Amino acid sequence: MRSDTADRSEQLSMMRTTVHDGWHLSAVDGPVPDSLAGRLLPAQVPGSAHLDLMAAGVIADPYLDRHESDLEWAHRVDWRYSTTFRAEAPRPGERVELVFDGIDTVGIIELNGHVVGHTANMHRGYRFDVREVLHEGRNDLTVTLKSALAYAEEMEDRLGRRQRAYPHPYNAIRKMACSFGWDWGPDLQTAGLWKPVRLERWDTVRLARVRPLATVQPDGTGRIDVHLELDRADDRADDRADDRAYTVVAKVNGHEERAAVTGDTATITVTVPGARLWWPVGYGEQPLYDLTVTVLPGDDPAAGPADVVRRRVGFRTVTVDTGPDEIGTPFTFVVNGTRIFAKGANWIPDDHFLTRVTRERVAHRIDQAVNANMNMLRVWGGGIYESDDFYDVCDERGVLVWQDFPFACAFYAEEEPLRSEVEAEARENVTRLAAHPSLVLWNGNNENLPAYHDWGWQEDLRGRSWGLGYYTDLLPGILAELDPTRPYAPGSPYSPGDLPPNDQDHGTRHEWDVWNVVDYTHYRDHVPRFCAEFGFQAPPTWATLTRWIHDEPLTPASPSFLHHQKAHDGNRNLHRGLAPHLPVPADFEDWHWATQLNQARAVALGVEHFRSWWPRTAGALVWQLNDCWPAVSWSIVDSEERPKPLYYAVKHAFAPRLLTVQPRDGRPTLIAVNDLDEPWTAKIVATRQTFAGSIRAHGEFPLTVEPRSITRLDLPDDLLEPVDASSEVLVVTTADARTHHFFAEDRDLAYHPAPLSATVDRVAGGYRVGVQAASYTRDIVVLADKVAPDAIVDDMLVSLAAGETFTFHVHTATTLRRPAELASARVLRHANAIASRSHVSSASGTHGVGQTVEPAVVRSRPLQ
Incomplete structure (x- = not known):
């Protein structure tokens, strides 16, 4: 021991x-x-x-x-x-x-x-x-x-x-x-x-529970109400039981309060005048204060402490605005009086074997979310109450946490012995997590309300309980007692009253028809108040896939590959979702890239659509950030911590300043989204140009977007009416944002199949891949993990007009024997070759087929 x-x-x-x-x-x-x-x-x-x-x-x-x-x-x-x-x-x-x-x-x-x-x-x-x-x-x-x-x-x-x-x-x-x-x-x-x-052993008293609730008073004073329970060593119910008074001291940022406790419970309030506010990432800083709670055996200042508990706290206010409006019922997080658009993802256990999830791994995953411009993670109800490390890191990074109680996609008995266990776990975890400023919502369950109302399950209940009492009575009652400082939702999705739980005009919505039934462009059919789940599948990165799956040959239907595809009709949905946009490649390596690209396109379209409707829509949480094993899944980052192309698509779509072309009133309309505290004032340059680079129409317009707002701009007809829809693109740029709009689907576009030339330079920390487009090139990626499993690329899914250049930075500790592989056809990829059906062997001679790329010029430069 x-x-x-x-x-x-x-x-x-x-x-x-x-x-x-x-x-x-x-x-x-x-x-x-x-x-x-x-x-x-x-x-x-x-x-x-x-x-x-x-x-x-x-x-x-x-x-x-x-x-x-x-x-x-x-x-x-x-x-x-x-x-x-x-x-x-x-x-x-x-x-x-x-x-x-x-x-x-x-x-x-x-x-x-x-x-x-x-x-x-x-x-x-x-x-x-x-x-x-x-x-x-x-x-x-x-x-x-x-x-x-x-x-x-x-x-x-x-x-x-x-x-x-x-x-x-x-x-x-x-x-x-x-x-x-x-x-x-x-x-x-x-x-x-x-x-x-x-x-654990003690002969006086221990601090059995410490539950600090932080609030902010109207004058800016921070307030910590420290609720505590003592567990006395001599707990016998007779006259020999310990009835001594103990002194409890609570300290925060140099401010101290103490109280004599004669019973087993007490509340001590510590105030911090002028406390600095804790903000979500992108809205301000994340100051945290150390709280120390000490129990002393009596009033003797020389006596050593019987027990000490330490927590970190942050001062902020949080509500969810659900006040009815002219549309229905909003669901908007309000932190420190500021309305927040929640940009984020759903979180599942990061490894099926939970004890392998270290603090370092959690921090890396949350940093990946932050670097992808996210500010919220939803801890999904089919997993666990996460580790202390998870909430600590979210506190430090400013990531808002939506916490489900662990009920998911099922009906639950409300009788014993389950009911007592549910109450015990809820009390313990509400108390455990009370100090974390990142935690901003408790949610009753995942999808159990629509399971009752919409899925036809209630017919089999025959009057039995199904969990409703947990979500509407037990859990909110525990929160009212133990944590009244945070909002609660009975479930996700949820609409108030007798409305269908997944009503787009009320509360939260899950959007799954896109994956299961219809094309991803149908995300635009609904304008939810808050979309808490939506997503699209793709395989993991190539290095992850080939480490864990060894079928020969490796195909979408090979046995081990299918074993890692757990979704019902998963491959059918992948093909159904791909076909309207891109040809379904016959070669597996091409198929792998095409489905990853389609995942990125689908989710990015959803994110941009939801953001374009702020403040009517107040959140978009992608399903899902992470994987628990190497799977074909909806994840943004795979189980080996490698970002899929989707990661970069989400990073672009969640950018603080976004230009996006959306259908409004029957025509393409430019929407500018400003998610910063400063006004966005810029000049917009818009061109309708051929893939070869000829300008067919040109326009320049002033842009002003107020802080945390959107602006709609109607574009002139000459920018929206192509002469040849198959070979023209609308490119709209400002100094810090860019969007491209097409007039047909990729499979109908006359892309040049081999538009790029490339150079590869050795630089400090890895390699630099420079590309130049001779013709319009869409969604360029460097799938560097194929040649160096530790390689991470700083950006992907970059589109270039004719004559434009871009430099990708590949970070790796591996010294490549053949650096030119980073510019080979199987690594340096883009949408043009898939869409044009140009399936030719790569110049490098590596297996798989793809677009032709001009042979790379490889240079060695002094490491910097």
């Missing part, structure tokens, strides 16, 4: 000691394979059984090819974690508890042969009093984890079957729903001790 208090300057009477060493794993019941029967394997805690099996060489990585299917036996196995640790016997009057911050999921905990507790909820922690069973010296600890699937089936038999989107009864157990498989994730049903384990 290791003491967590060793690095503290103060000597606390409260002792917390981790129990992370010496663990072993064994399979104790169920369809255990012969290769595992009777074996005791080293185990990592925190960790999971699958990771321990991989480390021991018992199973192959389930992310690889089709190995996930080989592990169905594990769904019904019971696992046992065991360790021994040394400890001192409890002293008279000392309290000793065994604490598990997170157990996945159905556990029986035994210490020295005594059952000290049971668990059945992955989303909460557990504490067990072990004063009567802890020994002096050696102690034996075991945790037996029963099959989560078997338990869920048992609960379903007891409480009655309720509809869900996927086969396993994930709605009958409080466990990460997507652990049972989703349309982008594997079905592995993890088991393990996934959060820290420790022994």
Whole structure:
């Protein structure tokens, strides 16, 4: 065991000691394979059984090819974690508890042969009093984890079957729903001790809960109401119980308040005059203040603290404007009195094996979101309440967090034992997350309201509960008690009253007809008040795909590729979505690029459409930012942390200043979006030109857009009426924004198939790829991961008019043996070749086919 208090300057009477060493794993019941029967394997805690099996060489990585299917036996196995640790016997009057911050999921905990507790909820922690069973010296600890699937089936038999989107009864157990498989994730049903384990002992008092609620008074004074609960070591209900007064001290930014606490609860208010406000990224800075709460055993200033808790807080106000207007019901976040357009994405668990998600990885992913001009992430309800690291980094970066309670795409029983577990997890996590200024919304569930109203599921309920009481009574009641400072929505999508939950004029909307039924141009059919989900699929980057999938030949229908495509009719939808815009290539590598391009085009069109309707539409959250394994999915960044072309499309579409051509009143109209605090004053230059570069029409116009506003500009007819729609483009530019508008779909355009020449230079930190267009070239990318797996390109999806140049910067630690590959036809790609059906072998001779590119000039320059 290791003491967590060793690095503290103060000597606390409260002792917390981790129990992370010496663990072993064994399979104790169920369809255990012969290769595992009777074996005791080293185990990592925190960790999971699958990771321990991989480390021991018992199973192959389930992310690889089709190995996930080989592990169905594990769904019904019971696992046992065991360790021994040394400890001192409890002293008279000392309290000793065994604490598990997170157990996945159905556990029986035994210490020295005594059952000290049971668990059945992955989303909460557990504490067990072990004063009567802890020994002096050696102690034996075991945790037996029963099959989560078997338990869920048992609960379903007891409480009655309720509809869900996927086969396993994930709605009958409080466990990460997507652990049972989703349309982008594997079905592995993890088991393990996934959060820290420790022994806590104290002989006076500990701070059991600290819940700081930050507000801002009208005069700008910051206020922290610190709600706390004490847990006294001697908690017996007799005259010997501890009834002493303790002194609690709360400090923020040099301001201190103290109070004598005679009971078990107290509230201490600390004010910070002139507190600096915390703002979302793009709206201001993110000052954070250290809060320290100390409990002292009495009024003796020389006495050491009994316990200390530290938090970081930020001062800001947040509401959601849902006041009815002439259209319907808005859904607009208002932070510090400023109305915000929410630019962001949905967040799923960043790895199916949660303990592999480090703070560094979380920070990188959130930085990727910020660098793509996002200001909000929605923690989706089929996953987990995220780690403290996630919210800490969002606090630091200014990323607003929309937090779902973990209910998704299913009906949920409201009877025991589930109801008590739901209440316990909600109370624990609301308290845990209360200090974070980034958290701006609690949301009751994901898509359960339309499941009842629109999906035809209610007919099978036969009067049984389905979760509505959670969303309209239990959860808002807990929030009213524990966190009245934040807004709450009963679900997503949600419309008030008796309206259909997905009504475009009221509340939040999910837009999925585009992926499932209609072409992506139909995003423009609806103008939602807030679009909380919309998206389009594509494969992961080439380096990620070929690391994990090894079919020969590799095709969209090859077995392992299809195994990583979890969406129903996923490939059919990819082809259906591609065909109206681009030919469907026969070559797999071309198909891979074409579907990635189409994903980028589809989502960018949706984002620009939604932004063009501000303030009627007040948010666009793309589904989804990240992946939990290497999959064909809707993600912006794949499971290896590599950005897809979609990443760059989203970055452009969420740019602070945006020009976009949108249909208004039956004609293309220029919309200028200014998402900055300063007015946008510029000169617009618009040309209708041929792909060869001849100017057919020209116009220059003044542009003024007020801060955080949009402006509509009607363009003259001569810019909108091509002589030859197949070979002309409208290019509209200012000094800091640009857009291109076409008069036909790509497949009908007469692009030059080989319009580029290129140079490659070695520079500090990587390579520079310079391109020049002899003819109009649309959506140029450098798929550099094909030649250097660590390579990241600073920009993609760049379109050039005839005669224009652009330089891509490729950041890599790899020294390329053949730098010219960065300009080869399989790496330096664009839409022209796909649309023109010019399928010729690349000059470099690499496998795959694509556009012809003039041979690159490769130069070595001094590293700078």
